[in-house]
Amino acid sequence: MVKAVVIGAAGGIGQPLSLLLKQSTLISELALYDVVNAPGVAADISHINTPAKVTGYLPKEDGLAKALQGADIIVIPAGVPRKPGMTRDDLFNINAGIVRDLAVKIAEVSPKAFILVISNPVNSTVPIVAEVLKKKGVFDPKRLFGVTTLDVVRASTFVSEAAGKPEDSLSFRIPVIGGHSGVTIVPLLSQTSPSIAVDQQKIEELTNRIQFGGDEVVKAKDGAGSATLSMAYAGARFATAVLEAAAGKKSDFPEMGYVHLSADEAGAKEVTSVIGNSTSFFSVPLELGPNGVEKILPLGKLSEYEQGLLKKAVEDLGGNIGKGVAFVESSKL
Template sequence: MVKATVIGAAGGIGQPLSLLLKQNTLITDLALYDVVNSPGVAADISHINTPSVVKGYLPPDGGLEKALKGADIVVIPAGVPRKPGMTRDDLFNINASIVRDIAVGIAAHAPKAFVLVISNPVNSTVPICAEVLKKKGVYDPKRLFGVTTLDVVRASTFVAEAAGQPTDSLKFKIPVIGGHSGVTIVPLLSQTSPSVSLDQSTVESLTNRIQFGGDEVVKAKDGAGSATLSMAFAGARFASAVLEAASGKGSSQPEYAYVDLTSESGGKEVASAIGASPAYFSVPVTLGPNGVEKIHGLGKVNDYEQGLIKKAVEDLDGNISKGVSFVESSKL
């Protein structure tokens, strides 16, 4: 029996994410929570003939507690979306409070759950979750993840297009490390598998497109939203990887996620390789029954990529400190 909870289930990411999770046969209990409309979303997808029983919850009558109680995995797309001209950091003041309060609920009602944070800015909201869980005495760094899978998905798609093989995007594997916002996103295009020949101009253009791919969607939607469908796909994909690993059927291939580098000893090697020690970094991880089983090294990084990493770390330090400071100044 596996219970999955989506917090923010009625939103632009939450609805398609809930739909995709309903199709996951590992899930037997799917709890959908939001401040509005979640019972309607639950009723809609409950008609799909897959194993999970779906229930929707609202804030009244202890809805958050009921949604979280007994959860094995909690996925958090809650918050306001980006609008034209907004960066992920512009979202901080609103989404920080939302994520803090959700983390308080998780600490009380699902302290052993895997927690997958999608709410932006991920570089700051993951530290917010961690600090709340620490203050409540239930923090397990192996079970907290910032979902950066969309950056990996975009990299595969864009590199396949650049290689003239757009229908073969699934075969391209590109490590994407760092964070989940602008220059903190670092695609290691030199490690593309299968290898492709790209001149430096193309490398720089692709790097920029992967870093700021979300802006394409915001612009194309003309103010009507941000990257919701692709993010839902990426979130569901990572959630599936976590659940498969928890069931003992995980892949030997690493996943990429924004995690606490102290969660596994390999984090020290990563910190040494990048010449810095940010508390959180998106790295290749092997998932196991308890979450992060192993943090892998970054492989051979060229001079251009080292420069990207340096810029990423500079931004990440500020992003992380902002999240930590927010919780320190909060009354929990």
């Protein structure tokens, strides 16, 4: 019996994410929470003929606590979307408070669940959750993840197109490390598998597109929102990987996730030997297991160009993480 919870289930990411999770045979119970419309979303997808029982919850009558009770995995897309002209940092003042308050309730009700944070800016919201859990004495770095899978999905799509093989996009694997916004996203195109033959100009074009792919969607939607459907796909994909690993299934490939480097101190040493000690969170290749992070894997050999990207990413990430930590320090929990 596995209970999954989606917080922010009535939103642009939450609805398709809930739909995708309902299709999973790994999940026996699906709890959907939002400040509006969650019971309607639950009623709608409950008609799908897959095993998971679906229930919707609203804030009234302590609905969040009821949704979280007995949770095995919690996926959080809650918050406001990015609008034209907004950076992920512009979202901070709104989404930081939402995520902080959710983390307080999670710490009280279901601290041992896997927690997957989608709410932007991920570089800052994941540290917020971590700091709240620390203050409540229940932080387990192996079970807290920032979902950066969309960067990996975009990399596979864009690289396969560049290789002239868009039909094989699922076969292309590109490690994407760092964070989840702009220059903090570092695609390691030199490690593309299968390898591709492109010049430096194309590498730089692909890198920029992977880093700022979200802007394409914001512009194309012309004020109507940001990446929701692709993010829902990426969130469901990562949630599935976590649940499969928890059930004992070994993956042939690592997953990328934004985690606290203390989740695996041995693996973290290899990472910090490359990136330095100035950042406590980083998106890294992960081996997942029954308790979440089993191992943090090496970053591999980086090209000179990628080393330059990494330096910029680390500089930005330090500020992003510090902003999240400071927000919790200034909060009354």
